Each structure stands twice: as structure tokens, then as C-alpha cells.
Amino acid sequence: MMIPFPQHVIKSLRTSSILVMVGLMLNGCISKPLHPYTTDTPPLMRVPAIQHLEQDKRGRFKEIFCAVLEARKDTIPDYMPCEEALTSLGQTPEGNGKSVNLGPSQRPLQVVFIPGLGRDCVSEWLAEEDTIPTHLSQFGYQWHSPRINGLASGRHNAKYIRDLVMATPPLGEYPDLLLIGYSKGATDTLEALILYPEIQPRIAAMVSVSGAIGGSPLANEFSDGVVNLLELFPGATCEADDQGALSDLQPATRQTWLAQNKLPPSIPYYSLISYPSPDNISSALKISYNKLAKVDARNDGQIIFYDQFIPNSYLVAYLNADHWAISTAIARTHNLIGHTFANRNNYPREAMYEALLRLIEEDLETVE
Template sequence: MPIGRASFPDSQLTFSVGRVRFFVGLVAAAVAACSSMPPPVDTSNYTPLVLAPATMVGVIDRRADFRAFYCTEDRANEQGCPDVLRKFRDEGHAARVPLVDESRRGSYLVAIALGVGWDCAQSIIDEPELPSAALQDLGFDTRLIEVEGLSGSHRNADIVFLSLLDDLADSRPLILIGYSKGANDLLVALSRFPQLAARTAAFVSVAGAIGGSPVAENASAYTEKLLHFSPFGDCGVGDGQALASLRPRVRHAWLKDHLPLAVPSYSIITAPEPARVSRALHSPYKLLSIVHPLNDGALFHWDQLLPRSTLLGYANADHWAVSVPLRVSEVPFGQYLTENEYDRLGLWRSMLDFVIADLGREL
């Protein structure tokens, strides 16, 4: 036996290692037990929920039809169709694929609302490549509703209505598209202004924060202040309620009180593969992934799905890439921090053509 080195039978060594592990676990449990518990929850502010497959809660599943529609030969793109829309086990096969009728694109007025802080980052948004601008070259009559990026949905609903007031005299029906919190702003406007709902042919949510976001629930009071002082745009303070209006309990209560929607509705969900998530979104993506891996760096996939809407698909894009073209060269380390390459225009074009064809079928 070497001098200075203890020797133990295997049984004793096993017992010793096991005992050490037990005590380490016991200490860890004691430390966890001594950490502070979450504050008590006032259940009067919460709406009880249930988790169920989308088709069991009134969602019309048209994913297979939309995939076939998007993936037709004349819509081929460099990334390839399979990379743009993610497929799940229950998607099924296409059953009713509409035909494109480009002559009908100008028959609707398409109004688009963006999300939190969009005006705070306006200088790094490639505005000619925004769907609201790029779609005009394809014959769609689109316009961007300039909601306040730091205001809550109630205030922005007024802005939506006032900005579309002149357009209500237009004989063409409206298609309203809400991206991120813009979806909530439009939903509130539709519920508060019946004359707007009467003129709206369809509502479309693209990565809409329908059920809110836990990220907003945990954001500090300084987050909106940081956005206000962003060097990449000129955003007003607004009412400072943007993130507060995105808290899940607020959105869940609103949905309980105001659904079903009075107009036909459609949903595009973002659920990117990890490699498609911008590095700037890695932290919230990982945080949300503790609960579920299908999130876009800001929202869970289930919080994007509007109840009783027609589900068009799950985009393989993070929360930014699906709608906002960023000029990454204008941002320090922009190429490193963002994954912004995505067939936005192709997706949005297919989405609008599909919706218009579907509306025509219902006439």
C-alpha cells in the first residue's frame, strides 16, 4: 500500500460517496427552502385557464392548406419552403387550397399595426422592406397605423380608430393586421368601436401577443424608460402602459370579457428553431423555454393563438424576423446579435392572398 494514501473497500467507498451526495442534496434543499417565496396571488385578478389542443377550443386548422398555398412553384424562395413553416404531427394533408386572384388584391384596404417600441427603433428598421410598404408593389393597398410604441392598448385603440376614420368613408372593406402588441391594440379598437368592426372583413394576428407575455410580467419599470431614450428612434412617452397592458393576467381577463370576435380572424404563430433565434433574444428565449421550448423569444406559442381564429401556420422565425426587417449594419454587432433573414414578404403575400380568397369563398 502506498504511503500516505488511504485505502477503502469498495463497499465503504460507495457508502461514503452516497453519503456525501445525500448531505449535498440536503444542504441544497435547505438553501432553497430558505429562499423567498413568490408573493401571494390575488385570484380575483386572474382568469382560470385550461391547456388543450387548438382544435378543441374552436380554432379552425388550415395549416396544411396554407402550406400548400405558400409552397406552390411560383412562390419558391431561396430558403426553401420547409424552412419557412414548421410542421407538427397533427397538421394532416391539404384539403381546400384556394387559388390566387391577384386582381382582388386592391379590393381591400389593409391596415397594419406594429408592436411595443417600434417607433423607438425606427431608424434601424428598413422601412421600404416592411410588409406594409413592400406589399404595395404587389398590388395591395396597405398602410401603417402609427400607434404609440410605449402606450397601452386602450390608448392605442383610440389612435387606431382616429387614423382609420377617414378611410371608413372608403367603400372597400378593411383587413386589419396586428403584429405583436399591435394585435391587442386592434382587438381593443374592434371591441370599442362597432363602426370599425362593421367595416372590417377580417382580422389577422401575426405573432400577436394575444395572451400577453411573461416577459412583460417580469419587466422592470426601467425597461420602458430605456426604450424612450433609445438612440435608434424618436418615440414619445405615451401613457407608459405598453408593458403593463401585456401582462398575461390583463390579457386573459380581456379575452374572457370580449371574445368571440365579431369579425373573421386568422393567426400566424412564430415558433423558431433555436438556430433561428436572434442572440439578442437568447435570454428571454431560454427563460421561456424552461416552461416550453416553443416560443419566439417574447411569447409562448399558445399565447399567440387567438381563440376561434383560423390557424394558418407556425413560422420558423423569431419574434422580430417574422415582421420587422432590421438594418443590422446600423447596430453595433448587429450581424452577431440578430437572425433577421426570413421570407417575410413571401409569407405576408401568401397570408393576404389566402385570406382574401377565403373571404371570397364565404361571400
């Protein structure tokens, strides 16, 4: 006997099947090393990210994040205690003990959030509510999330970022644009800062959230054509313009770019790194997590933790969240998928971004 499933369940199952199909193609059996032998690389060495104590902002961010979480626990979704939301790595410095402003911002910021690979292909299906912009607007922060071509190269997207920055007027006498790049969006943003120096005076700070700064070994396995299958996703309106998205994420590409480009020193940089415990990875990311674990088990299902750090940036925090959970509320709008493929997707993003903005606001006020 056939069971008459509701249409919304059938639709979710169909979409889930497509997600699994694309995922399996992207995370198929390993036929070659994730880091293949090559001479196409600049000279490299691995050193500690923190060269000076003032670079390590983890102590103060923890103070702010904990205060925000407790103050908002009855009004934000996915609340969790501060200790569960953060991953303690090595010796975390103490905070400065100053009181945390939980009221209106004293120095309002305009956030421009640059999303990652293929985001525009699935945005209609995600149907996310604007909970982050709505939450932040209560305190005077503005949040803009422009549509970026998720299947294009960083050079292609850099021009769009440039035009967006130039078209956004400042709110006051100081630069107030905060560029936040998530995953590939972080590398697209860095490309824009180098290619279009005219935007630099308008930028208050730049943040990498789970950024693919050093690339990902996963990108060595496939061509851009595989990722371009996202054009077939239900409701997708994305187009693979120059088909350079995945190539941009190859470690050799990113490391060569970092070696050849000096970031403008006038802009402060911050790195927020996803570093989940192995049991806090959604099932859909387990295959890619295990594949990356052959290089380093300290990854978020897409990127190894040390490849998320902008050189010489401020280290904000290690977050106990996988690559999806840090950015996308899949489980909130897709209950079935949230219980199966994205079963570790809950994270207090609203509180995390509020704490991030309050930290940067403090720093900017100190400098000025």
C-alpha cells in the same frame, strides 16, 4: 495603436451597446418565478386550439406559401424553401389542391398593420425599406403602417386605431380593411374592436401575427419604467403617454381581458404564430428565450406559442422564425448587427404576407 474605424461602424457599435444595455435590463437574472403565485387571475384551463377542422388553415396556407415562394424566389430577399420556413406541428392537414392565383388580386384588400412594443422608438434607426408594401402593391393590395405609440396602453392606442379605420374609405361595396396586429399591436387592435364597435362593419378580417394575445411571462419581471428607457434610443421620437405598455402584456392582464370581453363574431380572425426551432433564435433573443423556456421551450424569444392564438380563430401557420424575424428586417439594413445580435433575422416576409393575403382573399370570396 488605435484603429480608425469608419463612422458608420462606430455608430453601429454604439447603437448595439444601447440595445444590449436595454436587453440586459429587460432580461436580467431571474429573481422570482416568471409566473408568480397570485390570485389575480380568472379561472383557466388549457385546451387544444382547434375545435373544428375548418379552423385549421395550415394545409391550404402551406400550398399557397410554397407556390408564392417558388414563383418569387428570384425577386424577393431572404428566399428559403417552404419546408424550412414553416414549423410542422402535430399532424398538418392536407390542402384542398386548388390552383393558386399568383396574378392580380381578384378582391383587393387594404392592410392596416399595427406594430408592437416600442416600434416607433426604433423606427428611424431601423431605416427599413418598404419592401412589403412595394411587393404587395404589384398585385393590387394596399399596405398602411401607421405610427402607433409603442409605449402606451392598448386603451390609448385603440382610439387612434378607431380614428384611422373611420378615416379610410372602402374601395368597393364590401368591407376591405384587413387589420394585422403584430405582437402588442394585436392586443391593441382587439381593444379597438371592443371599445369602438362602430368600426366593426368596416373590417373584412383581423390577423394576429406573433400576437401577445395571452400576454408574456416576461412582462411580470419589470415595470413600465424599464421599457420607457427606449425613449433614450438614438433618434427616438416616442413618448410614454400613459405608461401602460408593459402592464398590458402581463398574462393576468391579458387573460382577464379575454375572459371579460367577447370578440365580435361578425369578423373572421386569423392567427399566424412564430414557432422557431431553438437554433433559429437570434443571439439577442437567446436570454429571453432561455428565460421563457423555464415555463415552456416552445417560444419565439418573447412569447410562448399558445399565447399567440386568438380564441376561436383560424390557425394559419407556425412559422420557423423568432419574434423579430417575423416582422423586422434588421439584418438587411444593419449588416454588423445582422451578423451578431440579429443573426437569425432572415425570413421571406414579403412572400409570407402575400400568401396570407391570398388565403384570406380566398376565404372572403367563398363566404360572399
